[in-house]
Amino acid sequence: MKQSQIRNFSIIAHIDHGKSTLADRLLEATGALSDREKTDQFLDKMDLERERGITIKAQAVRLNYHSADGQDYVLNLIDTPGHVDFTYEVSRSLSACEGALLVVDASQGVEAQTLANVYLAIDENLEVFPVLNKIDLPSAEPERVRAEIEEIIGLDASDAVVASAKMGIGIDAILEAIVKKIPEPKGDPEGPLKALIFDSWYDPYQGVIVLVRVVDGSLKKGDRIKLMANRKEYEILKVGVFAPHPVAINELTAGEVGFITASIKVVQDAKVGDTITHVRRPAEKALPGFKVVKPMVFSGLYPVDSGDYDDLRDAMEKLRLNDSSFSFEPENSMALGFGFRCGFLGLLHMEIIQERLEREFGVDLITTAPTVVYRVTTVKGELINVDSANKLPDIQYIGQIEEPFILASVHVPNEFVGAVLALCEEKRGVQREIKYLTATRVMVIYELPLNEIVLDFYDRLKTLSRGYASLDYEHLDYRQSELVRLNVLINGDLVDALSLIVHRDKAQYRGRELVAKMKEFIPRQQFEVAIQAAIGNKVIARESVKALRKDVTAKCYGGDITRKRKLLEKQKEGKKRMKQVGNVELPQEAFLAILKVKESK
Amino acid sequence: MPGLYLHIPFCQRKCSYCDFFSVCATEQEIAGYPELLARHLDMARGQGWSGPFDTVYFGGGTPSLLRPEAVDTILEAVTRTFGLAHAAEITLEANPGTVTLPSLTGYRQAGINRLSLGLQSCSDHQLEVLGRLHDRREGFTAVQWARDAGFDNLSLDLMFALPGQTVDDLEEDLGCYLGLNPEHLSCYGLTAEPQTPLQASVAAGELSLPDEEFYADAFLLVHERLVSAGYEHYEIANYARQGYACRHNLGYWQRGPYLGIGAGAHSFRADPWGSRWEVPPDLKAFRKKLLDRQEPMQCLERFDRESALSETIYLALRTRRGISDIELQQRFGVTLTEAFPEVVVSCDQWLSHVDDRWSLTPAGWLLFDRLILPFL
Numbered sequence: 002m003k004q005s006q007i008r009n010f011s012i013i014a015h016i017d018h019g020k021s022t023l024a025d026r027l028l029e030a031t032g033a034l035s036d037r038e039k040t041d042q043f044l045d046k047m048d049l050e051r052e053r054g055i056t057i058k059a060q061a062v063r064l065n066y067h068s069a070d071g072q073d074y075v076l077n078l079i080d081t082p083g084h085v086d087f088t089y090e091v092s093r094s095l096s097a098c099e100g101a102l103l104v105v106d107a108s109q110g111v112e113a114q115t116l117a118n119v120y121l122a123i124d125e126n127l128e129v130f131p132v133l134n135k136i137d138l139p140s141a142e143p144e145r146v147r148a149e150i151e152e153i154i155g156l157d158a159s160d161a162v163v164a165s166a167k168m169g170i171g172i173d174a175i176l177e178a179i180v181k182k183i184p185e186p187k188g189d190p191e192g193p194l195k196a197l198i199f200d201s202w203y204d205p206y207q208g209v210i211v212l213v214r215v216v217d218g219s220l221k222k223g224d225r226i227k228l229m230a231n232r233k234e235y236e237i238l239k240v241g242v243f244a245p246h247p248v249a250i251n252e253l254t255a256g257e258v259g260f261i262t263a264s265i266k267v268v269q270d271a272k273v274g275d276t277i278t279h280v281r282r283p284a285e286k287a288l289p290g291f292k293v294v295k296p297m298v299f300s301g302l303y304p305v306d307s308g309d310y311d312d313l314r315d316a317m318e319k320l321r322l323n324d325s326s327f328s329f330e331p332e333n334s335m336a337l338g339f340g341f342r343c344g345f346l347g348l349l350h351m352e353i354i355q356e357r358l359e360r361e362f363g364v365d366l367i368t369t370a371p372t373v374v375y376r377v378t379t380v381k382g383e384l385i386n387v388d389s390a391n392k393l394p395d396i397q398y399i400g401q402i403e404e405p406f407i408l409a410s411v412h413v414p415n416e417f418v419g420a421v422l423a424l425c426e427e428k429r430g431v432q433r434e435i436k437y438l439t440a441t442r443v444m445v446i447y448e449l450p451l452n453e454i455v456l457d458f459y460d461r462l463k464t465l466s467r468g469y470a471s472l473d474y475e476h477l478d479y480r481q482s483e484l485v486r487l488n489v490l491i492n493g494d495l496v497d498a499l500s501l502i503v504h505r506d507k508a509q510y511r512g513r514e515l516v517a518k519m520k521e522f523i524p525r526q527q528f529e530v531a532i533q534a535a536i537g538n539k540v541i542a543r544e545s546v547k548a549l550r551k552d553v554t555a556k557c558y559g560g561d562i563t564r565k566r567k568l569l570e571k572q573k574e575g576k577k578r579m580k581q582v583g584n585v586e587l588p589q590e591a592f593l594a595i596l597k598v599k600e601s602k
Numbered sequence: 603m604p605g606l607y608l609h610i611p612f613c614q615r616k617c618s619y620c621d622f623f624s625v626c627a628t629e630q631e632i633a634g635y636p637e638l639l640a641r642h643l644d645m646a647r648g649q650g651w652s653g654p655f656d657t658v659y660f661g662g663g664t665p666s667l668l669r670p671e672a673v674d675t676i677l678e679a680v681t682r683t684f685g686l687a688h689a690a691e692i693t694l695e696a697n698p699g700t701v702t703l704p705s706l707t708g709y710r711q712a713g714i715n716r717l718s719l720g721l722q723s724c725s726d727h728q729l730e731v732l733g734r735l736h737d738r739r740e741g742f743t744a745v746q747w748a749r750d751a752g753f754d755n756l757s758l759d760l761m762f763a764l765p766g767q768t769v770d771d772l773e774e775d776l777g778c779y780l781g782l783n784p785e786h787l788s789c790y791g792l793t794a795e796p797q798t799p800l801q802a803s804v805a806a807g808e809l810s811l812p813d814e815e816f817y818a819d820a821f822l823l824v825h826e827r828l829v830s831a832g833y834e835h836y837e838i839a840n841y842a843r844q845g846y847a848c849r850h851n852l853g854y855w856q857r858g859p860y861l862g863i864g865a866g867a868h869s870f871r872a873d874p875w876g877s878r879w880e881v882p883p884d885l886k887a888f889r890k891k892l893l894d895r896q897e898p899m900q901c902l903e904r905f906d907r908e909s910a911l912s913e914t915i916y917l918a919l920r921t922r923r924g925i926s927d928i929e930l931q932q933r934f935g936v937t938l939t940e941a942f943p944e945v946v947v948s949c950d951q952w953l954s955h956v957d958d959r960w961s962l963t964p965a966g967w968l969l970f971d972r973l974i975l976p977f978l
Contacts, residue, residue, distance in 0.1 A: 555790040
């Protein structure tokens with residue numbers, strides 16, 4: 002296919018600003034969906050994606066469009082995930098495009114989440130053009146929002162398309178704008194093959210399905226290919242496009258987007274960002290931007306019912322088939338029994354995996370507090386990576402501990418700069434730079450310990466900036482730090498699953514707040530429950546949950562017996578979600594209480 | 603012998619805390635109701651229920667909205683269809699705000715021999731908060747009339763843990779009650795049941811109920827005062843002088859059979875492991891079914907050995923008498939320790955085991971809903 006007739010684009014939008022509805026309309030307008038298929042949010046296939054309004058996996062859909070200029074075009078819509086945890090994946094999806102629609106709610110205006118992705122798109126040299134959506138709402142203020150886009154993002158919004166995806170307004174104008182404004186791909190169809198992998202997933206019948214953007218050259222069934230980063234070779238079994246249903250085609254040429262299968266067994270072999278080339282005529286250099294994504298946040302996942310252990314392992318194995326950034330290995334806790342230490346990209350990723358395990362696989366879980374990987378040098382000079390507080394050696398064996406630092410860039414309107422600086426200082430940050438992007442838009446750059454970020458930095462940032470701050474970060478280095486293990490004792494017994502690694506200066510405060518928070522989560526039991534926080538043998542904080550005094554149904558006569566007994570049976574079912582530690586029943590939230598601890602200066 | 607429960611689902615107005623089935627009805631509707639009950643009794647006989655009944659209980663709602671003649675008609679229908687055992691206990695629940703000396707005399711003459719008066723409190727303020735029809739003075743008068751009408755088995759309801767109540771308030775109430783010298787007392791801590799006006803006012807912050815500490819202290823105070831005045835605390839919410847425990851209600855907790863007649867009434871058949879039945883709480887539907895000669899009862903649940911065992915324990919542990927290992931062995935082939943070894947250990951502090959009988963202590967009763975869970 003001629004590259005002049007191809008447009009590759011993606012849609013950038015804040016949650017609820019109408020990305021999925023717009024995608025549905027574009028599919029409908031180009032005849033990609035039959036009436037029967039016009040379900041809402043066609044592209045968000047997972048329940049979780051629909052409910053939370055976020056896209057977790059990337060998608061690529063080919064739309065055939067007959068333009069007003071009389072030409073037929075192929076428009077490839079590449080739908081990207083949208084959250085700071087998936088920044089790398091988003092950047093690869095974007096680099097498969099030449100342009101992006103920036104969808105902004107015409108009454109809400111520009112929101113923070115959009116910004117990070119717009120900047121990513123600009124970094125990838127994409128042509129970004131704004132669409133003012135939900136124009137049908139009485140509260141729509143297109144002129145104000147237009148000005149906002151120009152001021153905050155610095156994009157020319159004078160000819161922004163005005164639309165209502167819900168009402169079907171402006172859809173043709175958007176399609177025309179895609180054709181007119183987004184540049185055509187400019188690859189070398191005759192050059193050695195270079196195709197970018199921007200997502201992959203496991204299919205039980207075909208093995209791994211790989212989404213690719215061909216940059217140079219072409220891909221055909223039967224080609225011997227090589228993945229340049231992992232150096233493995235495969236033979237292509239199938240080449241196709243999603244339109245939106247999979248259709249096999251003969252070849253994908255420069256500028257095109259589609260999928261391949263090649264007997265790749267695991268998604269870990271088809272890493273996002275890797276370059277596909279031919280074995281016989283390989284490209285000299287891989288496409289830029291490839292990174293090996295490593296889990297940054299670790300936590301323990303345990304089945305509430307220890308009988309569910311095998312089910313949990315099976316479920317995790319299934320999830321890993323489709324998620325190369327999720328890792329797990331068996332772990333054993335005195336308090337929780339057998340479970341797994343799992344690695345995630347970030348907190349949202351952790352929440353998503355946890356929710357999918359509970360929902361899709363029906364396993365009730367206890368999640369322990371997230372932690373980062375520390376480097377410990379023992380007094381004997383051995384280097385240990387510690388991804389769990391319980392693996393931290395006793396203090397007398399520790400030579401030094403190092404913790405990972407990140408370089409965080411916070412985009413924020415200037416009225417919130419003071420609050421952001423205060424937060425970064427509180428989180429032990431080291432200021433690098435404060436840049437004024439526009440008169441009202443500031444970029445605050447800090448070096449921050451990752452362990453502070455995984456607790457509640459992101460939530461706090463969102464709250465203090467009323468959602469307007471956006472966060473992007475990259476990994477920097479490891480730095481020596483004064484870290485200690487904070488233990489929690491319940492009725493005098495150490496509960497290993499509750500241990501945390503914290504900075505010495507914060508231990509006292511965190512300990513106090515943690516036990517106070519746990520007190521809120523632990524329901525009254527038949528006896529008093531003492532919660533203590535300790536460093537080594539020294540107790541630094543204590544709270545107690547008073548013994549339950551009263552829990553009784555006063556009346557129980559002939560007409561009450563069945564109903565009231567059934568209520569009790571339901572309660573009993575509910576209690577199964579609690580974890581028995583010693584003789585104390587702890588609810589799931591108690592294990593994540595540290596995430597709910599509010600800090601003060 | 604089985605018991606008979608007759609549900610009278612009418613009230614002049616609903617009390618703020620009540621979640622029982624009742625409706626505000628016209629006098630005409632109330633007057634037509636005994637005829638429906640008689641039909642229902644006839645039908646039940648055809649369905650294999652059998653008498654005679656050892657106990658009869660007019661519950662509600664407000665059974666004292668029935669005229670004495672209506673009660674008489676109903677009891678006659680009972681005698682005609684199933685028969686009454688010798689010295690049957692026949693209870694009627696009465697609202698002090700709806701009775702007169704003649705009406706009480708009429709009930710007594712119709713055959714009612716046990717009167718349960720919904721006195722609830724001796725405090726005018728609390729009676730108002732509860733949305734009761736009567737005040738303190740009318741309550742006392744009703745008790746006097748009951749005695750004058752010849753009731754020598756009188757039960758009074760007492761509510762505690764009322765909004766704003768102090769220990770002194772409760773002591774005062776208890777003093778008043780003991781002065782009235784009833785044979786039987788039913789004592790309930792006020793709880794905000796879902797979908798009641800009381801719960802709405804609590805949720806809206808207009809009213810606040812005492813905390814669980816006060817509830818517990820109040821429960822134990824009531825226990826102490828009444829036991830030392832010679833009453834037996836024979837069930838979580840019930841006290842009686844020797845020989846005056848309510849036989850009808852004991853039947854519920856011993857899983858004895860009972861037939862429930864009227865809209866919203868429940869029945870329990872003792873067939874192999876037991877089954878519980880319900881007439882849906884819908885007066886119109888009840889009337890229509892009976893006029894169409896259709897069975898108004900539907901099965902709520904059928905028990906097997908395991909669920910019968912659980913429920914036996916659940917009900918028996920509400921009573922002072924508790925549960926006997928010998929009885930369990932006879933009925934289910936296991937002792938309590940054999941059936942629930944770990945639970946018996948974990949509840950040890952609240953369980954007493956005397957002369958083969960297991961029962962909960964008063965402090966254990968306060969935690970009944972929690973302690974009973976592992977048995978379910």
